Amino acid sequence: MTKILVIEDEKIIGEMISMYLTDEEFSVYRVENGQAGIEAIRSYVPDVILLDLMLPDIDGIELCEQVRKSSDTPIIIISMNSKVNERVRALNAGADDYLVKPFSMQELKARIGVALRRYRPSVAEADTRSYIAAAAAPEMAVPDHGITLDLQKRLLIVHSQPVETTFSEFELMKLLFQYPGRVFTRDELINTLRGIDSYVNDRAIDVHITNLRKKLEHNPKEPRFIKTVWGVGYKLNLE
Template sequence: MNSPFILVVEDDKPIRKLITTTLETQGYRYHAAETGEAAILEAVSRQPDIMILDLGLPDMDGVDIIKKVREWSNLPIIVVSARSEDRDKIEALDAGADDYLTKPFSVEELLARLRVSLRRARYDSDKLLKEASQFINGNLKIDYAAGCVWLDEEEVHLTPSEYKLLCLLAKNVGKVLTHNHILHEIWGNHPYDVSALRVFMATLRKKIEKPSSQAKYIQTHIGIGYRMLQVNDEG
């Protein structure tokens, strides 16, 4: 079985070398591009499994590349950028990026983010093949057809908003969802704000993350949003 193929889009030579050397030592196949135009061309022609993307490219902004790729592909995109402001992360994630890593970064964290994205891509692929009506993650189970949730084989009673939140996170397992994205998907034009979302999320977590259990299903990204973790496939 071929190893995953990674498209690295980075114009800074030392950083590009660091990333590609790391990928090579871990047995990943890769191709490097230095411009946005080359990145789009390679994404179309080579069909990579994941794109690692710098935002500050010489010919176009990385956010524009994300938007262009999202017009035709669900290719997982991990942003690696020196832009550390929350608004930059939110802009990239709202445009369709799956994850955001700020420079300087450790190679261990980069590899961990890669593994998460690969697991999510496999999960999405398996889900499409099986046309599953259930979501199972550790001891958490959602029956979409019945509209029910179980934890440790006991039914969990959720409000309609809590159930919608849980399903949205589950259908994007491993992906960071911004506050704005969640608010729009769950409530549309209803005038809920981020503070209200935090309240809904807190009540949901109390119901699915028991103090007696080590399993944590929802990860908070302060100032940005939330991500559902895959607790049954660690590492």
């Protein structure tokens, strides 16, 4: 059963979310402050975290950053604040999605589903992911190619040198590293970023890939790693 941790100090909202998700056959654990949330992440080990930004003991952005240093568990922000700069702050802090209150419970369930799909590969795909994890956890490294992803620090390292990436670029690179050789359609890549970049589209994906090539490739115009599959999308070539 999927485990949801709700960190929400408003009792009515927290209980409504908990009741709805329980009825939808999720396992739900709710706490009312940040410290209890940190303890619950360790003991309850949730599959998804729903995090309110206005907590009585700690700023939600700070808590998000703290969690992201040691965990890749999906974090969905639930907040009354609809300002763009606040959404950007949350996403830059490591949040995977952002829902503005009041929101539809059906939409919340759908957003949880999207977050889970990003972090739960199919059984066939899991073999590839397990191979990578066994080879280089907590890093994803490509032998003899000089490219490493440090998941905890969210760093792309090329020939031992850290390379700056945007949040979206890192998410794309992480997905490609998990499944080398697999061709991803633009729609699949868009779905990976949906919630991180509200304006993501085909053109945005192409721009992200172009920027990654500039950071990875010796000759970006003749890419060795991120290959275009014409009429379909992109893949990471490690051969």
